[in-house]
Amino acid sequence: MDSQAEELHRRITGWFAGNARDLPWRDADRTPWGVLVSEIMLQQTPVVRVLPVWAAWLQRWPTPAGLALEPSGEAVRAWGRLGYPRRALRLHAAAKAIVDEFGGEVPSTYPELLRLPGVGDYTAAAVAAFAFGRRETVVDTNIRRVHARAVTGNALPSPSLTAAEMRLAASLLPADTTDSVAWNASVMELGAVVCTARSPKCGQCPILDRCAWVAAGRPEPHYTAKGQAWAGTDRQVRGAMMAVLRSADGPVRRDLLLHAPVDLGSPQLAAEVDPVTALHRLQAPQEQMERALAGLIADRLAAEDANGVSLPL
Template sequence: MSSVPAPAPAVDPGLPDLHRAVTGWYDVAARDLPWRDPDCSPWGVMVSEFMLQQTPVVRVLPVWRAWLQRWPHPADLAAASTGDAVRAWGRLGYPRRALRLHAAAVEITERHGGRVPAGHDELLALPGVGAYTAAAIAVFAFGDRQVVVDTNIRRVQARVVSGRALPSRSLTAAETRLAERLMPEDDALAVRWNQAVMELGAVVCTARSPRCEQCPVRHACAWVAAGRPEPAEAPRGQSWHGTDRQVRGAVLAVLRAGRDPVPEPHLTGPVDVATGTGLAPEPLRALDALHGLDAPQEQRRRALDGLIQDGLAVRGPAGISLPG
């Protein structure tokens, strides 16, 4: 007996109202961000997507502007050194993103004529571009109809549709299917819907202090209807002080602050940073900050080894520096 395919889920008759409410709110409440400008290039959108991963907009804005002014096209970045990319990344965090963006710029320059490819599969093949980033670039740079599911969208879906305070810790297949079901059929409306739900989660339906009184769909929110129950598992803040990540960042800050190599003992040994280092003022201040953490020598060595392993620093005859 042959099996019969399961019928496609019916479209919720309330979806058009939901689409109108959320996109209408977005039309009047959206933040004025440069990568949303219709004149922003696909490269500008791509840079924003790399920078915005796990990083607030307020920190990204000045770095994005400086980056696009310095490297307005992929070929401009491809011609620069990876060290320049890491240095320009500044204090955005997760600096391996700078290496991946540089590698993507090289690939775009060599294989795509210097233009960010519009196809989802071509985007997905670029270095450092995962499923979310490929979908986001396709949607926001080229108006493609793709399902974009970031943390903000997942949280809105969890509350409005599923009645849960927070989504699961990692993306599930059920969440992706729900995002697909909620998507408008019209391509242009689907782009606005993705932008609008993401914005709603970022500025209203936030994780810790949601502003339900400002929400355009609070009347239809399953979580509000249920009395806003507490999450089954409280969100955990990311620890920072004393972690390897903090020490890695402090070591990298010393390397970013100057152009000359830094002798390895200055970074990992019990150095008196006030005198005798021979460093210029800016690297010296960064070195002072590193030693001010009182991190054990073993932790500083581990941080430095990790940076070298990740390609963010190199050992040379004169010491440690950013990659060339």
């Protein structure tokens, strides 16, 4: 390991020691299950939204066995408004696999973690590192962005993970196991709170004078990042339909989901109206409503029988 990498390690891990956020999945009494749940929930979702849902989830299901005993629909209901609810189904399936294949204990190695439904390369590496203290190359968007700016001089990492980025991450990983875990956590935190995609707080960065991007004059990104649309999309309609199903005590009539009531009432904030009214105030075309419902059923986020549509059993 060259002296430049060692200096990055020293500064970034030192900064982390004094500035890390107090997050429950980092506590000394954290469980591997709590770490796995946090990693699944944090995918494409900000920490502030995850915190209350994670806490409620772990209070209700402190072990994988508890969740595995419940219908998958309860996992979807408890997921709330975190978005991408298929993650709830995958976490439920992972809980069942943990019980069936690993005696109810979250597996501790990268290859074993990859056997769990919904667990990919990043999640397997992160859980192995942060729950079990193993030396793994953890590479998420925040880490990739710090590497891109500090080492390669680019404003942003590539649009998708490349082999070159993985080689760089592996080359920067400390040889010592304990140091490697601290490094992974520290770089991830730096990317999340200081070296952000928009408006990075360079004045707070512990490696400002070592940053290749800053030294190059902070050049613009080498590509235009495309944001994800929300308003008017199938995802918005699906989310509103899921809110109806989560709030219902039983099956919901198909026509209630697909067809607006005659009177939607006076305009109000969506949070102040019932989920059915909020759904139909989107004024989505009928074709889109039907497509969204069909998609939920095909993805097993909803089930339909003679009584209506409900969360999966």
